[in-house]
Amino acid sequence: MIVTIEKLDHFGRGLCKVNDKVCFVEGALPGEEVEIDIIKENKNFIEAKVLTIINESEHRITPKCPYYDACGGCTHQHMTYELENESKVNKVKELMERFAHISPDLVKDMVSGTEYNYRNKIILHGLNGKIGFYEEKTHSVIPIKKCLLVSPKMNNIIKILNKINVQILEVLIRCSNDGEMTLVELEGKVSDIKPLQDVCDILIYNGMIMSEHDELISKIGDKDFFISYSSFFQVNRKVTKKLYDRVLKEVKKKKPNKVLDLYCGAGTIGIYVSDYAKEIIGVDNNGSNIVDANKNKELNHVENISFICDKVENKIDSFTDIDMIIVDPPRSGLDTKTKEYLTKINPETIVYVSCDPVTLARDLGELNNNYEIKSVEPFNMFPRSSHVECVCILERI
Ligand SMILES: C[S@@+](CC[C@H](N)C(=O)[O-])C[C@H]1O[C@@H](n2cnc3c(N)ncnc32)[C@H](O)[C@@H]1O
Numbered sequence: 001m002i003v004t005i006e007k008l009d010h011f012g013r014g015l016c017k018v019n020d021k022v023c024f025v026e027g028a029l030p031g032e033e034v035e036i037d038i039i040k041e042n043k044n045f046i047e048a049k050v051l052t053i054i055n056e057s058e059h060r061i062t063p064k065c066p067y068y069d070a071c072g073g074c075t076h077q078h079m080t081y082e083l084e085n086e087s088k089v090n091k092v093k094e095l096m097e098r099f100a101h102i103s104p105d106l107v108k109d110m111v112s113g114t115e116y117n118y119r120n121k122i123i124l125h126g127l128n129g130k131i132g133f134y135e136e137k138t139h140s141v142i143p144i145k146k147c148l149l150v151s152p153k154m155n156n157i158i159k160i161l162n163k164i165n166v167q168i169l170e171v172l173i174r175c176s177n178d179g180e181m182t183l184v185e186l187e188g189k190v191s192d193i194k195p196l197q198d199v200c201d202i203l204i205y206n207g208m209i210m211s212e213h214d215e216l217i218s219k220i221g222d223k224d225f226f227i228s229y230s231s232f233f234q235v236n237r238k239v240t241k242k243l244y245d246r247v248l249k250e251v252k253k254k255k256p257n258k259v260l261d262l263y264c265g266a267g268t269i270g271i272y273v274s275d276y277a278k279e280i281i282g283v284d285n286n287g288s289n290i291v292d293a294n295k296n297k298e299l300n301h302v303e304n305i306s307f308i309c310d311k312v313e314n315k316i317d318s319f320t321d322i323d324m325i326i327v328d329p330p331r332s333g334l335d336t337k338t339k340e341y342l343t344k345i346n347p348e349t350i351v352y353v354s355c356d357p358v359t360l361a362r363d364l365g366e367l368n369n370n371y372e373i374k375s376v377e378p379f380n381m382f383p384r385s386s387h388v389e390c391v392c393i394l395e396r397i
Pocket residue numbers: 232233234263264265266267268269283284285286289310311312313328329330355
């Protein structure tokens with residue numbers, strides 16, 4: 001069957017209509033005429049794969065990664081970066097309009113960085129002496145020699161891991177945001193640890209620190225941040241500063257007295273904006289993040305910030321006289337109690353940083369009785385994947 005693709009869906013698949021049903025075509029691009037094979041059909045939708053491309057889109061490119069088809073980590077390498085950014089902006093517009101009745105005009109242009117060489121963290125798995133990523137939806141390992149998303153120094157570590165005899169269960173590789181310092185945390189067995197010690201700055205081997213220290217230091221703007229191997233740190237070493245600068249712009253504009261930084265991770269956003277608020281309280285439920293947050297407070301000589309290690313939903317009813325609340329929850333978004341108290345605390349401004357526009361739209365749809373949505377700005381923190389980060393500014397009505 002031959003079809004013409006109308007647009008991309010939220011996961012980067014081609015969309016068209018077949019038998020009056022929505023049809024998702026993996027790997028097809030808007031405007032393309034393709035011959036398809038239906039692989040699944042139910043009463044609401046059809047899934048199909050491309051057999052032949054009859055008319056190719058000008059946005060089609062050859063994926064650079066040799067593991068592209070098997071790995072599943074990148075879903076957008078077959079299209080130009082321009083189309084990827086455009087389709088993610090459209091996805092944010094559609095979701096905001098559908099679930100929160102937000103005009104598409106309030107959704108801004110994409111803020112992006114480089115399409116490759118941006119990640120400061122990856123986790124690889126081992127099986128039978130090989131290391132690599134898990135194949136999509138399975139635990140079989142796709143052995144890799146390099147990953148285009150990570151920094152050159154991280155790829156050098158992957159090269160060494162491939163050279164030594166490894167029986168690795170899991171290896172975490174991180175680098176500082178300038179790409180210069182590296183950390184490896186390895187669970188498993190290697191024949192010789194020395195080549196690894198030679199290429200990384202920090203090595204943690206089966207829980208033992210094999211280097212002088214165990215924290216990376218990364219700069220964002222004029223602030224320095226410790227990141228120990230178990231703490232949260234935004235993965236895009238190029239776009240994080242742009243995202244933090246957007247939050248900073250709002251804090252500079254409002255000059256709030258008291259700010260809550262909810263889901264604060266290692267305290268990075270709160271510390272980044274601390275010069276422009278009187279007092280900041282950060283909350284995160286991960287002990288390692290809060291240990292690092294307190295170290296980061298000292299490292300940057302910040303005195304107007306304090307941190308609480310607890311679930312936001314356990315603490316949210318204890319705050320009063322707050323002018324601004326910054327929230328940066330995990331993909332699941334805000335829970336019901338937190339949303340209820342955000343409106344009870346009634347700050348003048350809420351800055352909502354979100355890594356999932358679906359839950360962001362759901363939450364905005366509930367907050368917009370009391371808050372006016374001023375803008376939603378997409379940030380391409382995860383190039384070559386379907387994910388997109390957003391910063392949304394809400395002002396009390
Ligand atoms: C997307 S990260 C944001 C981190 C930080 N704002 C940053 O920019 O690095 C989400 C954070 O929420 C924390 N978290 C998840 N569920 C939580 C909860 N119920 N209460 C408090 N913190 C939570 C995680 O530990 C993680 O650090």
